[in-house]
Amino acid sequence: MEEEFKAGEIGNEVPLPPEDLPEPMPAPEPPHEPEEEVHSLADNVRSLTPMQLVAKRFFRSKLSIVGLCIIIFLFAFCWLGPLFSPYGEETIDRETDRLDVIVTAIEVEVTDENGDVVLDENGEPETFIVYRVQRSQMDIDRLAGASAEHWFGTTKEGYDVFTRIMYGGRVSLSLSLIVVILETVLGIIFGGLAGYFGKWVDTLIMRIVDIFSCIPSLPLLLIIGSVLEGVGVDPNNRIYFMMIFLTLFGWTGIARIVRGQILSLREQEFMVSATARGLSTSRKIFRHLVPNVMPQLIVSMTLGLGSIILMETSLSYLGLGVPLTKASWGGMINNVTDPQVLNNYLNIWVPPGICIVLAVLGFNFIGDGLRDAFDPKSKR
Numbered sequence: 001m002e003e004e005f006k007a008g009e010i011g012n013e014v015p016l017p018p019e020d021l022p023e024p025m026p027a028p029e030p031p032h033e034p035e036e037e038v039h040s041l042a043d044n045v046r047s048l049t050p051m052q053l054v055a056k057r058f059f060r061s062k063l064s065i066v067g068l069c070i071i072i073f074l075f076a077f078c079w080l081g082p083l084f085s086p087y088g089e090e091t092i093d094r095e096t097d098r099l100d101v102i103v104t105a106i107e108v109e110v111t112d113e114n115g116d117v118v119l120d121e122n123g124e125p126e127t128f129i130v131y132r133v134q135r136s137q138m139d140i141d142r143l144a145g146a147s148a149e150h151w152f153g154t155t156k157e158g159y160d161v162f163t164r165i166m167y168g169g170r171v172s173l174s175l176s177l178i179v180v181i182l183e184t185v186l187g188i189i190f191g192g193l194a195g196y197f198g199k200w201v202d203t204l205i206m207r208i209v210d211i212f213s214c215i216p217s218l219p220l221l222l223i224i225g226s227v228l229e230g231v232g233v234d235p236n237n238r239i240y241f242m243m244i245f246l247t248l249f250g251w252t253g254i255a256r257i258v259r260g261q262i263l264s265l266r267e268q269e270f271m272v273s274a275t276a277r278g279l280s281t282s283r284k285i286f287r288h289l290v291p292n293v294m295p296q297l298i299v300s301m302t303l304g305l306g307s308i309i310l311m312e313t314s315l316s317y318l319g320l321g322v323p324l325t326k327a328s329w330g331g332m333i334n335n336v337t338d339p340q341v342l343n344n345y346l347n348i349w350v351p352p353g354i355c356i357v358l359a360v361l362g363f364n365f366i367g368d369g370l371r372d373a374f375d376p377k378s379k380r
Helices: 002-008 050-058 062-084 161-197 199-214 217-230 235-248 251-265 269-276 281-317 329-337 339-344 346-374
Strands: 100-109 127-136
Touching (some): 251 281, 281 329, 339 346
Antiparallel strands (some): 100 127
16 A cells, blocks of 8 residues: 555656657647748948949039039030031131222323423323222221121131130130149149158148249239240240149149148058058059049149139230130130220120130039038038
8 A cells, every 4th residue: 555655646657658648739830921022221222332422412413513514515615616617716707807998099290211201282291190009907897796607796807706715715625624634743743742751851842832822923924924925935835834834833732732631641540551561652642642632632623623714814815825816715805905895896705704704613513513522421
Protein backbone atom coordinates (compact mmCIF):
# COMPACT_ATOMS: atom_id res chain seq x y z
CA MET A 1 0.00 0.00 0.00
CA GLU A 2 2.82 2.33 0.77
CA GLU A 3 4.37 1.87 -2.68
CA GLU A 4 1.02 2.44 -4.40
CA PHE A 5 0.58 5.62 -2.41
CA LYS A 6 3.98 6.88 -3.44
CA ALA A 7 3.26 6.17 -7.06
CA GLY A 8 0.06 8.17 -6.87
CA GLU A 9 1.52 11.22 -5.13
CA ILE A 10 1.27 14.52 -6.83
CA GLY A 11 4.40 15.33 -8.74
CA ASN A 12 5.23 11.64 -9.27
CA GLU A 13 3.07 10.99 -12.29
CA VAL A 14 3.64 7.80 -14.11
CA PRO A 15 4.57 8.46 -17.79
CA LEU A 16 2.15 7.05 -20.30
CA PRO A 17 3.33 5.00 -23.23
CA PRO A 18 3.78 6.94 -26.51
CA GLU A 19 0.84 5.22 -28.17
CA ASP A 20 -1.49 6.51 -25.46
CA LEU A 21 -0.42 10.19 -25.74
CA PRO A 22 -2.98 12.51 -27.37
CA GLU A 23 -2.09 13.96 -30.75
CA PRO A 24 -1.08 17.66 -30.60
CA MET A 25 -3.53 20.07 -32.17
CA PRO A 26 -2.21 21.80 -35.29
CA ALA A 27 -1.32 25.48 -34.87
CA PRO A 28 -3.89 27.81 -36.39
CA GLU A 29 -2.80 29.24 -39.72
CA PRO A 30 -2.56 33.04 -39.85
CA PRO A 31 -5.13 34.72 -42.06
CA HIS A 32 -3.98 34.91 -45.63
CA GLU A 33 -3.17 38.50 -46.70
CA PRO A 34 -2.19 39.64 -50.17
CA GLU A 35 1.54 40.07 -50.55
CA GLU A 36 2.65 43.65 -50.77
CA GLU A 37 5.82 44.72 -52.46
CA VAL A 38 8.11 46.52 -50.09
CA HIS A 39 9.85 49.54 -51.61
CA SER A 40 12.54 51.48 -49.92
CA LEU A 41 12.52 55.25 -49.82
CA ALA A 42 15.55 55.31 -52.09
CA ASP A 43 13.53 53.55 -54.80
CA ASN A 44 10.87 56.27 -54.79
CA VAL A 45 13.21 59.27 -54.54
CA ARG A 46 15.61 59.75 -57.45
CA SER A 47 18.98 60.96 -56.24
CA LEU A 48 20.26 64.15 -57.88
CA THR A 49 23.85 65.11 -58.47
CA PRO A 50 25.09 68.46 -57.08
CA MET A 51 24.99 70.06 -60.53
CA GLN A 52 21.43 68.82 -61.06
CA LEU A 53 20.43 70.40 -57.76
CA VAL A 54 22.07 73.67 -58.82
CA ALA A 55 20.26 73.59 -62.17
CA LYS A 56 16.95 72.85 -60.44
CA ARG A 57 17.34 75.78 -58.07
CA PHE A 58 18.52 78.04 -60.91
CA PHE A 59 15.52 77.40 -63.15
CA ARG A 60 13.21 77.86 -60.19
CA SER A 61 13.94 81.59 -60.35
CA LYS A 62 11.93 83.47 -62.98
CA LEU A 63 14.48 86.29 -63.23
CA SER A 64 17.22 83.76 -63.96
CA ILE A 65 15.19 82.35 -66.85
CA VAL A 66 14.49 85.86 -68.15
CA GLY A 67 18.21 86.73 -68.02
CA LEU A 68 19.17 83.50 -69.79
CA CYS A 69 16.62 84.16 -72.55
CA ILE A 70 17.93 87.72 -73.01
CA ILE A 71 21.54 86.58 -73.38
CA ILE A 72 20.63 83.75 -75.77
CA PHE A 73 18.64 86.21 -77.89
CA LEU A 74 21.50 88.73 -77.99
CA PHE A 75 24.06 86.11 -79.01
CA ALA A 76 21.76 84.73 -81.72
CA PHE A 77 20.94 88.26 -82.91
CA CYS A 78 24.59 89.33 -83.14
CA TRP A 79 26.06 86.17 -84.66
CA LEU A 80 23.22 84.89 -86.85
CA GLY A 81 21.54 88.16 -87.76
CA PRO A 82 24.24 89.43 -90.18
CA LEU A 83 23.77 86.29 -92.27
CA PHE A 84 20.36 87.62 -93.31
CA SER A 85 21.28 91.28 -93.73
CA PRO A 86 21.96 92.68 -97.22
CA TYR A 87 24.47 95.14 -95.75
CA GLY A 88 27.88 94.61 -94.27
CA GLU A 89 29.64 96.17 -91.33
CA GLU A 90 31.44 98.72 -93.52
CA THR A 91 28.92 98.95 -96.37
CA ILE A 92 27.88 102.51 -97.19
CA ASP A 93 24.48 102.89 -98.78
CA ARG A 94 25.11 105.31 -101.64
CA GLU A 95 21.40 105.89 -102.11
CA THR A 96 21.25 107.67 -98.79
CA ASP A 97 24.43 109.57 -99.55
CA ARG A 98 22.52 112.62 -100.71
CA LEU A 99 24.87 115.18 -102.23
CA ASP A 100 23.98 118.74 -103.09
CA VAL A 101 25.21 119.45 -106.66
CA ILE A 102 26.32 123.05 -107.20
CA VAL A 103 26.96 124.26 -110.76
CA THR A 104 28.93 127.47 -111.15
CA ALA A 105 29.31 129.29 -114.52
CA ILE A 106 32.60 131.14 -114.92
CA GLU A 107 33.28 133.50 -117.81
CA VAL A 108 36.89 133.29 -118.98
CA GLU A 109 38.57 135.70 -121.40
CA VAL A 110 40.43 134.29 -124.41
CA THR A 111 44.10 135.20 -124.59
CA ASP A 112 46.74 134.71 -127.27
CA GLU A 113 50.20 133.23 -126.96
CA ASN A 114 51.58 136.43 -125.52
CA GLY A 115 48.85 136.58 -122.89
CA ASP A 116 47.01 139.45 -124.54
CA VAL A 117 43.22 139.44 -124.55
CA VAL A 118 41.72 138.57 -127.92
CA LEU A 119 39.08 141.03 -129.15
CA ASP A 120 36.07 140.13 -131.24
CA GLU A 121 34.67 142.06 -134.27
CA ASN A 122 33.04 144.62 -132.02
CA GLY A 123 36.22 145.28 -130.10
CA GLU A 124 34.94 143.47 -127.04
CA PRO A 125 37.06 140.87 -125.26
CA GLU A 126 36.30 137.43 -126.56
CA THR A 127 35.13 135.10 -123.77
CA PHE A 128 33.84 131.61 -123.23
CA ILE A 129 31.86 130.00 -120.39
CA VAL A 130 33.35 127.34 -118.10
CA TYR A 131 30.94 125.35 -115.92
CA ARG A 132 32.32 124.09 -112.60
CA VAL A 133 30.35 121.28 -110.97
CA GLN A 134 30.82 120.90 -107.20
CA ARG A 135 29.25 118.45 -104.81
CA SER A 136 28.62 119.83 -101.39
CA GLN A 137 28.61 116.90 -99.00
CA MET A 138 26.83 117.53 -95.72
CA ASP A 139 27.16 114.84 -93.03
CA ILE A 140 23.74 115.53 -91.66
CA ASP A 141 22.23 114.98 -95.10
CA ARG A 142 23.47 111.42 -95.09
CA LEU A 143 21.28 110.52 -92.12
CA ALA A 144 18.28 108.59 -93.33
CA GLY A 145 15.25 107.79 -91.21
CA ALA A 146 13.74 104.39 -90.57
CA SER A 147 12.38 102.74 -93.70
CA ALA A 148 11.71 99.34 -95.22
CA GLU A 149 15.29 99.19 -96.50
CA HIS A 150 16.83 100.50 -93.29
CA TRP A 151 14.80 99.54 -90.24
CA PHE A 152 16.74 101.87 -87.93
CA GLY A 153 17.92 104.30 -90.61
CA THR A 154 21.53 105.10 -91.46
CA THR A 155 24.33 106.91 -89.69
CA LYS A 156 25.95 110.14 -90.83
CA GLU A 157 28.59 108.01 -92.58
CA GLY A 158 25.91 106.07 -94.49
CA TYR A 159 26.11 102.80 -92.52
CA ASP A 160 22.98 100.77 -91.85
CA VAL A 161 22.23 101.15 -88.11
CA PHE A 162 20.45 97.80 -87.72
CA THR A 163 23.38 95.88 -89.22
CA ARG A 164 25.93 97.84 -87.22
CA ILE A 165 24.13 96.91 -83.99
CA MET A 166 24.64 93.23 -84.84
CA TYR A 167 28.34 93.62 -85.56
CA GLY A 168 28.77 95.93 -82.59
CA GLY A 169 27.32 93.29 -80.30
CA ARG A 170 29.94 90.84 -81.50
CA VAL A 171 32.71 93.20 -80.41
CA SER A 172 31.19 94.13 -77.04
CA LEU A 173 30.16 90.60 -76.02
CA SER A 174 33.36 88.95 -77.26
CA LEU A 175 35.56 91.51 -75.54
CA SER A 176 33.71 91.09 -72.23
CA LEU A 177 33.95 87.28 -72.36
CA ILE A 178 37.67 87.29 -73.19
CA VAL A 179 38.48 89.85 -70.48
CA VAL A 180 36.50 87.92 -67.85
CA ILE A 181 38.31 84.69 -68.70
CA LEU A 182 41.73 86.40 -68.52
CA GLU A 183 40.82 88.07 -65.22
CA THR A 184 39.71 84.75 -63.76
CA VAL A 185 42.90 82.97 -64.81
CA LEU A 186 45.11 85.64 -63.23
CA GLY A 187 42.94 85.78 -60.12
CA ILE A 188 43.09 81.99 -59.65
CA ILE A 189 46.88 81.91 -60.02
CA PHE A 190 47.74 84.78 -57.68
CA GLY A 191 44.87 84.21 -55.25
CA GLY A 192 45.63 80.49 -55.07
CA LEU A 193 49.31 81.08 -54.33
CA ALA A 194 48.53 83.70 -51.69
CA GLY A 195 45.91 81.59 -49.94
CA TYR A 196 47.84 78.33 -49.96
CA PHE A 197 51.36 79.45 -49.01
CA GLY A 198 50.42 82.39 -46.79
CA LYS A 199 53.18 84.19 -44.86
CA TRP A 200 55.41 86.42 -47.01
CA VAL A 201 53.89 85.14 -50.28
CA ASP A 202 50.44 86.21 -49.13
CA THR A 203 51.76 89.57 -47.95
CA LEU A 204 53.58 90.29 -51.22
CA ILE A 205 50.67 89.35 -53.49
CA MET A 206 48.12 91.24 -51.40
CA ARG A 207 50.23 94.39 -51.48
CA ILE A 208 50.35 94.12 -55.29
CA VAL A 209 46.58 93.71 -55.27
CA ASP A 210 46.23 96.82 -53.09
CA ILE A 211 48.41 98.85 -55.46
CA PHE A 212 46.34 97.89 -58.52
CA SER A 213 43.12 98.54 -56.61
CA CYS A 214 44.21 102.08 -55.73
CA ILE A 215 45.03 103.08 -59.30
CA PRO A 216 42.20 105.11 -60.94
CA SER A 217 41.63 102.96 -63.99
CA LEU A 218 39.57 105.30 -66.19
CA PRO A 219 41.93 108.33 -66.10
CA LEU A 220 44.90 106.05 -66.65
CA LEU A 221 43.18 104.42 -69.62
CA LEU A 222 42.53 107.86 -71.08
CA ILE A 223 46.23 108.69 -70.78
CA ILE A 224 47.22 105.37 -72.32
CA GLY A 225 44.79 105.92 -75.19
CA SER A 226 46.30 109.32 -75.92
CA VAL A 227 49.80 107.82 -75.85
CA LEU A 228 48.79 105.03 -78.25
CA GLU A 229 47.31 107.58 -80.61
CA GLY A 230 50.41 109.74 -80.35
CA VAL A 231 52.85 106.92 -81.19
CA GLY A 232 50.76 105.94 -84.20
CA VAL A 233 49.32 102.60 -83.11
CA ASP A 234 47.00 101.12 -85.72
CA PRO A 235 43.40 101.86 -84.64
CA ASN A 236 42.43 98.31 -85.57
CA ASN A 237 44.78 97.03 -82.83
CA ARG A 238 43.42 99.25 -80.09
CA ILE A 239 40.91 96.62 -79.05
CA TYR A 240 43.74 94.25 -78.09
CA PHE A 241 45.36 96.88 -75.92
CA MET A 242 41.96 97.54 -74.38
CA MET A 243 41.65 93.84 -73.46
CA ILE A 244 45.08 93.86 -71.82
CA PHE A 245 44.46 97.00 -69.76
CA LEU A 246 40.97 95.93 -68.66
CA THR A 247 42.43 92.60 -67.55
CA LEU A 248 45.24 94.25 -65.57
CA PHE A 249 42.78 96.38 -63.62
CA GLY A 250 40.12 93.69 -63.12
CA TRP A 251 41.85 90.57 -61.75
CA THR A 252 42.28 91.86 -58.20
CA GLY A 253 38.69 91.15 -57.15
CA ILE A 254 38.93 87.54 -58.32
CA ALA A 255 42.24 87.10 -56.48
CA ARG A 256 40.68 88.27 -53.21
CA ILE A 257 37.80 85.81 -53.57
CA VAL A 258 40.09 82.86 -54.32
CA ARG A 259 42.47 83.73 -51.49
CA GLY A 260 39.68 84.00 -48.92
CA GLN A 261 38.12 80.68 -49.91
CA ILE A 262 41.44 78.80 -49.97
CA LEU A 263 42.39 80.14 -46.53
CA SER A 264 39.24 78.49 -45.14
CA LEU A 265 39.64 75.26 -47.13
CA ARG A 266 43.32 74.43 -46.76
CA GLU A 267 42.86 73.10 -43.19
CA GLN A 268 39.93 70.84 -44.08
CA GLU A 269 40.19 67.05 -43.74
CA PHE A 270 40.38 66.39 -47.47
CA MET A 271 43.45 68.63 -47.68
CA VAL A 272 45.08 66.82 -44.77
CA SER A 273 44.43 63.57 -46.63
CA ALA A 274 45.91 65.01 -49.83
CA THR A 275 49.04 66.05 -47.93
CA ALA A 276 49.33 62.59 -46.37
CA ARG A 277 49.16 61.03 -49.82
CA GLY A 278 52.14 63.12 -50.89
CA LEU A 279 50.41 65.10 -53.66
CA SER A 280 52.30 67.98 -55.22
CA THR A 281 51.50 71.58 -54.38
CA SER A 282 50.13 72.38 -57.84
CA ARG A 283 47.88 69.31 -57.74
CA LYS A 284 46.52 70.22 -54.33
CA ILE A 285 45.80 73.79 -55.42
CA PHE A 286 44.33 73.23 -58.88
CA ARG A 287 42.76 69.78 -58.40
CA HIS A 288 41.38 70.07 -54.88
CA LEU A 289 41.15 73.69 -53.77
CA VAL A 290 40.22 75.59 -56.94
CA PRO A 291 37.27 73.29 -57.85
CA ASN A 292 35.75 74.07 -54.46
CA VAL A 293 36.00 77.78 -55.24
CA MET A 294 34.40 77.53 -58.71
CA PRO A 295 30.81 78.28 -57.56
CA GLN A 296 31.90 81.68 -56.22
CA LEU A 297 34.03 82.28 -59.31
CA ILE A 298 31.17 81.51 -61.70
CA VAL A 299 28.93 84.00 -59.92
CA SER A 300 31.67 86.65 -59.90
CA MET A 301 32.43 86.10 -63.60
CA THR A 302 28.78 86.42 -64.58
CA LEU A 303 28.29 89.63 -62.63
CA GLY A 304 31.58 91.00 -64.00
CA LEU A 305 30.47 90.65 -67.62
CA GLY A 306 28.02 93.51 -67.26
CA SER A 307 30.58 95.86 -65.72
CA ILE A 308 33.09 95.13 -68.50
CA ILE A 309 30.49 95.92 -71.17
CA LEU A 310 29.87 99.26 -69.45
CA MET A 311 33.61 99.96 -69.28
CA GLU A 312 34.03 99.15 -72.98
CA THR A 313 31.11 101.45 -73.73
CA SER A 314 32.74 104.28 -71.78
CA LEU A 315 36.09 103.84 -73.51
CA SER A 316 34.51 103.64 -76.96
CA TYR A 317 32.45 106.73 -76.21
CA LEU A 318 35.64 108.58 -75.29
CA GLY A 319 37.24 107.51 -78.56
CA LEU A 320 39.56 104.82 -77.16
CA GLY A 321 37.71 101.85 -78.60
CA VAL A 322 37.55 100.34 -82.06
CA PRO A 323 38.00 102.62 -85.11
CA LEU A 324 35.07 104.33 -86.78
CA THR A 325 34.79 101.78 -89.58
CA LYS A 326 34.34 99.00 -87.01
CA ALA A 327 31.14 98.78 -85.01
CA SER A 328 30.70 98.55 -81.26
CA TRP A 329 27.79 99.52 -79.07
CA GLY A 330 29.83 102.14 -77.26
CA GLY A 331 31.19 103.56 -80.50
CA MET A 332 27.67 103.93 -81.89
CA ILE A 333 26.59 105.87 -78.82
CA ASN A 334 29.52 108.19 -79.54
CA ASN A 335 27.27 109.77 -82.19
CA VAL A 336 25.51 111.74 -79.44
CA THR A 337 28.49 114.10 -79.41
CA ASP A 338 26.74 115.78 -82.33
CA PRO A 339 23.91 117.84 -80.77
CA GLN A 340 21.77 117.58 -83.90
CA VAL A 341 22.04 113.79 -83.87
CA LEU A 342 21.33 113.70 -80.14
CA ASN A 343 18.11 115.68 -80.46
CA ASN A 344 16.75 114.67 -83.88
CA TYR A 345 18.05 111.18 -84.66
CA LEU A 346 17.21 108.95 -81.74
CA ASN A 347 17.17 105.93 -84.05
CA ILE A 348 20.98 106.02 -84.22
CA TRP A 349 22.00 105.90 -80.55
CA VAL A 350 18.93 104.65 -78.64
CA PRO A 351 18.91 101.04 -80.07
CA PRO A 352 22.55 100.28 -79.11
CA GLY A 353 21.87 101.82 -75.71
CA ILE A 354 18.92 99.46 -75.24
CA CYS A 355 21.13 96.51 -76.21
CA ILE A 356 23.69 97.52 -73.59
CA VAL A 357 21.00 97.74 -70.91
CA LEU A 358 19.58 94.33 -71.89
CA ALA A 359 23.01 92.68 -71.87
CA VAL A 360 23.92 94.07 -68.45
CA LEU A 361 20.54 93.13 -66.98
CA GLY A 362 20.71 89.65 -68.50
CA PHE A 363 24.14 88.90 -67.06
CA ASN A 364 23.15 90.31 -63.66
CA PHE A 365 19.98 88.19 -63.56
CA ILE A 366 22.00 85.08 -64.40
CA GLY A 367 24.60 85.97 -61.77
CA ASP A 368 21.95 86.45 -59.08
CA GLY A 369 20.32 83.16 -60.03
CA LEU A 370 23.62 81.27 -59.88
CA ARG A 371 24.46 82.82 -56.52
CA ASP A 372 21.17 81.58 -55.07
CA ALA A 373 21.49 78.21 -56.79
CA PHE A 374 24.95 77.51 -55.37
CA ASP A 375 23.82 78.50 -51.87
CA PRO A 376 22.33 75.38 -50.20
CA LYS A 377 20.63 77.56 -47.58
CA SER A 378 18.71 79.48 -50.20
CA LYS A 379 14.94 79.03 -50.04
CA ARG A 380 14.22 80.36 -53.49
